[in-house]
Amino acid sequence: MNQNYSSAPLDDPADEDASRAAGANRGADSAAERGAERDPFLTAMGDRVRLLRARRGMTRKTLATETGLSERHLANLESGVGNASVLVLRQIAATLNCPLAEVIGDETTASAEWLLIRELLQGRDQAALQRARVALAEMFAQAPRDPHRKDRIALIGLRGAGKSTFGRMLAQERKVPFVELTRVIEQLAGCPPSEIHSLYGASAYRRYEHRALEAVIHEHERAVIASPGGLVSESGTFNALLSHCFTVWLQATPEEHMRRVVAQGDLRPMSGNKEAMDDLKRILAGRSELYGRADMTFDTSEKTLADAYLQLRDRLAARLAAESPDEVRVS
Template identity: 40%
Template sequence: MAEITNFRGEARAQADNGDNPADDLIARVGERVRRARDRKGIPRRVLSEKSGVSPRYLAQLEAGEGNISIGLLQKVAAALDHKIEWLVGEDDPWTSDALRVADLYRTANSDVQAAVLRTLSPEPMAARRAHRVCLVGLRGAGKSTLGRRAGRELGIPFVELNREIEEQAGMPVDEVMAFYGQEGYRRLEAQAMSRVIATHDTMILAVAGGIVAEPETYNRLLSNFHTIWVKATPAEHMARVREQGDERPMAGNPEAMEQLKSILTSREALYDRALAQLDTSSKSEDESLEELVSLIRDRGFV
């Protein structure tokens, strides 16, 4: 009982002296949320809709005045495509050497990037990638449809990473998200990636659009696969998803298109790290398939 009383007394003394670690943490989290949102170009209203945290509460949080719960902070971190540790750690992620190097690498030209990879990875990159091809891009670009058909034409296996996750978890991806949250899904995604790399030297893989926002998993994917960004216009992304019978992008959400454009803008630089691009805009499925197969053959990916 005496220990508790002493602890409370120390806490009060810290608060009186303006030296409250909790206040410092709240201010640090608010600053990082604001800077992360600015870097990704995400309006506060969009972050609110993605995270389920009200705009007013987000404004208080960014101002260092919001005593946010761990559960809500996890939702904000997931909506920003960051781990919660990134928001609360004592080291400033913007001044750390690792982040600085990552930013320099991302903005460097292809020759500099290749030189960096040769230095950091003695094993030839082509050997690490073997004959594995991965299609990245937002939902509705045509990754699964084109990947499946290209696999048949080239006579190589086609795998959807989400199906691997479902097989491992024993439940659909929607239930994985409901039970384990974004963090749990990302953990299963990384494990599924490891299994695929270990069991396939030749394949075409299609991954979920958000994998590019998980730095460690995406870097591993870039190192072990010949990556192709399958892209389309925002309107075509939305239309194709609806044609598949999925009304979630539009149902009860009049600003869905603006949100989609915001996501594309925030991820464009990440998708652009792929080795090649395939623009399926205003093309038939057969035309896009022909271009994809030619791209894979001409670049020697398989």
Template identity: 40%
Template sequence: MASKTGPRGNADEPASAGAPEAGDPEAEFLTVLGQRVRTMRAVRAMSRKMLSQTSGLSERYIAQLEGGQGNVSIILLRRVALAMGVRLEDLIASVEGPPDWPVVRDLLQKAGAEQIAEAKRVLSGAAAPGEGPAQRVALIGLRGAGKSTLGRILAERMGWSFVELNREIERENGLSVAEIFAIYGQETYRRLEQGALRRLAERPGPMVLATGGGIVAEPVTFDLLLSSFFTVWLKARPEEHIHRVREQAAKGLVPARLPDTDNALRELRAVLMSREPLYARARAVIDTADHTVAETAATLTALVEGHLGNGARRGA
């Protein structure tokens, strides 16, 4: 047999599952993947036999891969990528990048922190340091952190407009956030969230923005927030988050759909632990633990006034 197999013979090569069905997203992904492998192999003037010999995979498997057939093992696909001298992520990228993307990516990998920061600023359309609107504050943190309550108080004291990002998304799309998640899923919600935030960043006038707790989950969206707003993390203990959400539910301010306390605390601690390094990228942190709303509001107002400097308290 002309082609080689893996260390365990053909057993590590999946059998073909037949021709993919039209309209099946997974089948379409396999088709695109196969086209990319075939194109990259052709660009490198590699025959299937040569790729087979270099990767240790059979020509039959490579033919199936290029034809968009069968299940694809990530380990075997990695071997194909290594054999062709390409990056695995270039084979499985969800969308095609611009022609210059490989060059840009390689330059970014060699760039320093300041160069990367400048590239992000230019690509996001954010203002240069010192040129952006100073009278813009965004509050981040977990659900129950007090973002809406404190945001309204701060906006009233400063004479600024107050915006809740989730309410803006609902207004623009005619659906509640819960309906967007249920019908379209998280990926669509994150896309709508980014679009709404970008439009708010371009809106003139001073503003206090209360964000959703998961805005840190999408890197591009979070970078846009950090570059366009003076961002403050409202920090609290998980127990306090739970207590505040339950109080809000009792007042009818949020849906009363909370799990039992023990499970809720475990889940909240896990979420907070994963998000803390991201929340910590905010320009300032206010620990609300053991403080009343009035005390925290006073701290937040003083923080923002200090950021703005003397004589900049009232919005235009």
């Protein structure tokens, strides 16, 4: 597919950083390279750190910079041969904005009730787990269900999926505002997202991201929203998006994502980085389960722009009508 889906800048600095610095993700401890025996606990912990990092679109170099640790130390940890101290693990958890328990093990072993809940959910398919999550969210909701949730359409996915292009087209046809969340973040911070990352770090960027989403939800009862690719990695922000917007995951193959970004004239993902495609695949794999929480999924691969938009529009209209025919307003 040779469609140039968007002329907008890269929608997530974390993704951009991950694509540009793949070279930092290589090089493990010599003991690991020699095939030294690894402790299963340390190996599993290394896998979790690598997964958490991929979900946030952070390279090992970025994580090292923000934690003050060396890349080699992190490489050892992720390879399962680094016996990190508790203080180091706390630094990593803080930078990745997750509980320490999520780094070192499964927090669902913490109590008998957790174990019973886990056993109840064990082996369920994704559809059943999604129904359980929605039921729990409604049970523990602090506020009444947002009556305008299905009037706000939020597009999620990696850059190159077509969020900006399809978002503008949907907004025009639905006669509602089109909002790029990245632009709102820039307005709130007074500088581009890339500068937020370089000056204050990924955690500060995610705080601005959350504030931007809250501002958009407060201001717009009806809108089409293009969200940054890494928004899904922050559970609080993503849960807010799911609660207040009807979400659509725009899918594409990794090759399609890369081809579209390069076709837009942005060669940064490929600049001096032969492993860019591996990085993109790793980020996509790390986030797929999170993107899969969307209300609807639409694959844009191997479609012309016109065909893809018409199919997306029709499927979206059918889903909205089927889920709440009395609430949907037709423009």
